[in-house]
Amino acid sequence: MSLAAVMPPQVGQKPDPGMRPVISFHGVSKTYPNGTEAIRDVDLAIYQGDFCFVVGASGSGKTTLVRLLIREEVASTGRIFVDGQETTRMTRRRLPKLRRKFGIVFQDYKLLTKLTVAQNVAFALQVTKPGQRHLKEKVEETLWIVGLEDKLDTFPDELSGGEQQRVAIARALVHRPRIFLADEPTGNLDPDTSWGIVQLLLQINHRGTTVLMATHNREIVDLCRRRVIAIDSGRVVRDEVEGGYLREGEATI
Amino acid sequence: MRGLLASVRFALVAAGQNFTRNLAVSLAGVFTMGLIMLLVGGTLLLTHTVDAILAQQETQADEIHIYLQDSLSMRTIADYELRFSHDSRVNGVAFTSKDQAVVAAQQRGLQLQPAINTLGTNPLPASIDLHVRTLGDLSQLNTVAKALPIVDTSSGSATDYSPGVIPRLQSVITVTVWVGSALSVVLAVISLVIIMNTIRTAVYIRRTEIEIMKLVGAGDWFVRWPFILEGVFGGVLAAAIGATAVAVAYRFVLSQANTQAFLGVTFDGRYLTAMVLLLLAFGAVLGGFGSFLGVRRFLHA
Numbered sequence: 001m002s003l004a005a006v007m008p009p010q011v012g013q014k015p016d017p018g019m020r021p022v023i024s025f026h027g028v029s030k031t032y033p034n035g036t037e038a039i040r041d042v043d044l045a046i047y048q049g050d051f052c053f054v055v056g057a058s059g060s061g062k063t064t065l066v067r068l069l070i071r072e073e074v075a076s077t078g079r080i081f082v083d084g085q086e087t088t089r090m091t092r093r094r095l096p097k098l099r100r101k102f103g104i105v106f107q108d109y110k111l112l113t114k115l116t117v118a119q120n121v122a123f124a125l126q127v128t129k130p131g132q133r134h135l136k137e138k139v140e141e142t143l144w145i146v147g148l149e150d151k152l153d154t155f156p157d158e159l160s161g162g163e164q165q166r167v168a169i170a171r172a173l174v175h176r177p178r179i180f181l182a183d184e185p186t187g188n189l190d191p192d193t194s195w196g197i198v199q200l201l202l203q204i205n206h207r208g209t210t211v212l213m214a215t216h217n218r219e220i221v222d223l224c225r226r227r228v229i230a231i232d233s234g235r236v237v238r239d240e241v242e243g244g245y246l247r248e249g250e251a252t253i
Numbered sequence: 254m255r256g257l258l259a260s261v262r263f264a265l266v267a268a269g270q271n272f273t274r275n276l277a278v279s280l281a282g283v284f285t286m287g288l289i290m291l292l293v294g295g296t297l298l299l300t301h302t303v304d305a306i307l308a309q310q311e312t313q314a315d316e317i318h319i320y321l322q323d324s325l326s327m328r329t330i331a332d333y334e335l336r337f338s339h340d341s342r343v344n345g346v347a348f349t350s351k352d353q354a355v356v357a358a359q360q361r362g363l364q365l366q367p368a369i370n371t372l373g374t375n376p377l378p379a380s381i382d383l384h385v386r387t388l389g390d391l392s393q394l395n396t397v398a399k400a401l402p403i404v405d406t407s408s409g410s411a412t413d414y415s416p417g418v419i420p421r422l423q424s425v426i427t428v429t430v431w432v433g434s435a436l437s438v439v440l441a442v443i444s445l446v447i448i449m450n451t452i453r454t455a456v457y458i459r460r461t462e463i464e465i466m467k468l469v470g471a472g473d474w475f476v477r478w479p480f481i482l483e484g485v486f487g488g489v490l491a492a493a494i495g496a497t498a499v500a501v502a503y504r505f506v507l508s509q510a511n512t513q514a515f516l517g518v519t520f521d522g523r524y525l526t527a528m529v530l531l532l533l534a535f536g537a538v539l540g541g542f543g544s545f546l547g548v549r550r551f552l553h554a
């Protein structure tokens with residue numbers, strides 16, 4: 001079995017200039033009910049097939065950005081578009097369809113402890129596409145991709161942090177999403193395993209899936225030389241096509 | 254089709270899990286609601302039975318039965334019959350023998366055979382039955398009849414004339430209907446609160462699951478159905494418990510009333526069936542609606 005068999009067909013690598021962004025933010029701000037301004041006046045455009053790192057210190061607003069994208073949170077001001085649809089004005093009824101476009105790895109994994117690894121991955125399909133054919137095969141293929149094919153019947157509590165993270169990745173991948181959002185997917189992993197995960201995301205991206213990865217992992221960002229969006233106190237302070245974790249020439253702490 | 258079947262299966266399995274994972278709370282809710290259903294059903298049956306007694310009394314209203322002593326000869330009885338038939342206030346005279354009285358009583362649903370067997374004799378008196386032209390004459394005729402030497406005074410009343418019974422029954426019905434309706438509304442609201450809280454507990458147990466379902470893009474109804482089904486299931490179960498208790502009590506009370514008090518009330522199987530179905534539907538609707546309200550707040554949060 002090869003990756004090609006389970007990934008969506010490849011599309012154009014780089015967007016041509018006239019292409020419509022798959023995700024765009026226009027003057028977006030988010031103030032939480034307690035008054036915290038987590039995102040301030042953000043403008044962004046992300047194209048189909050992009051691979052973006054979102055970097056920034058703890059509390060800079062990375063997770064909030066992800067939440068705004070899937071409309072777990074609603075922007076206080078500004079407009080967000082996904083696939084040309086304004087999500088900031090979307091009715092509740094249409095949220096499921098929006099969310100199914102994304103595969104999301106949550107920073108806290110959000111695995112169900114009462115279900116096995118395979119059941120956790122299957123759950124995402126069962127509740128969004130009930131009656132899906134070849135469910136078992138799809139789940140097993142996806143777990144094979146993340147290297148957990150021998151942990152199908154294990155419970156999340158019996159896994160290491162890194163393994164749990166890979167279950168979360170498998171669950172986000174199982175429905176072959178168009179956009180993959182990963183919030184600190186390498187947070188708990190040793191350098192080798194982290195690198196393995198990133199290789200995996202690069203492969204997924206290579207097949208045409210847009211990937212957005214929030215991370216603190218400087219080494220990975222510097223090695224990949226991909227697009228880097230840096231946030232500081234809720235503002236986009238840097239957006240480079242082939243960037244590093246820090247600005248060129250910026251002092252290392 | 255496949256998708257629908259899978260969704261239904263998912264919802265049923267989840268509803269079953271909700272019920273059993275939360276068994277103590279679920280059962281407490283079901284039994285409380287069962288008790289409420291019992292009260293509602295009991296009120297319905299009571300109203301219906303009083304209604305039936307009233308209807309029966311009304312058909313008998315233009316008749317007066319003069320109860321006769323057992324020792325009278327047929328001749329004496331025939332004389333009195335003749336005298337009454339000449340009375341201008343009377344437009345029909347009939348005679349009911351002791352045996353006919355038993356048959357008539359049995360037609361009204363009274364179970365007399367056990368009593369006759371115990372006593373060894375037939376306790377019902379024979380009677381001369383007068384049909385009056387106008388209801389207003391009943392009272393006068395009653396006075397005349399009671400003074401006759403042939404009447405049977407042993408059982409306390411010489412005739413079956415009881416002028417107050419109809420208005421009294423009517424007021425009983427009015428009160429039962431009012432009290433019953435008010436009580437049912439209050440009890441329905443209490444049921445709703447009980448269901449909402451039971452479902453909230455079930456939602457709380459499943460909060461992580463629901464959160465994930467919503468975030469990966471499951472529809473609202475997909476999240477809701479397991480809870481609604483749990484509510485409907487609990488409501489129907491409660492109604493079944495309540496209805497069974499009412500049906501058993503109804504049978505018992507009627508048989509007691511008819512053998513001990515000679516009340517001629519028939520067991521109305523059709524009404525009972527209708528009432529049971531109504532209770533089941535009521536339970537299902539209350540359960541479903543209560544659950545809907547219970548999950549709503551959480552879903553929109």
Ligand SMILES: Nc1ncnc2c1ncn2[C@@H]1O[C@H](COP(=O)(O)OP(=O)(O)OP(=O)(O)O)[C@@H](O)[C@H]1O
Pocket residue numbers: 032033034036037038056057058059060061062063064065107
């Ligand atoms: N639900 C919330 N209510 C109020 N404030 C919040 C909430 N969630 C986050 N914040 C605040 O918003 C700011 C941005 O938080 P966010 O979680 O987006 O940061 P982050 O970049 O993901 O951080 P980390 O790298 O630690 O995960 C922080 O100051 C945080 O305290």
Ligand SMILES: [Mg+2]
Pocket residue numbers: 062063064107183
């Ligand atoms: Mg975060």
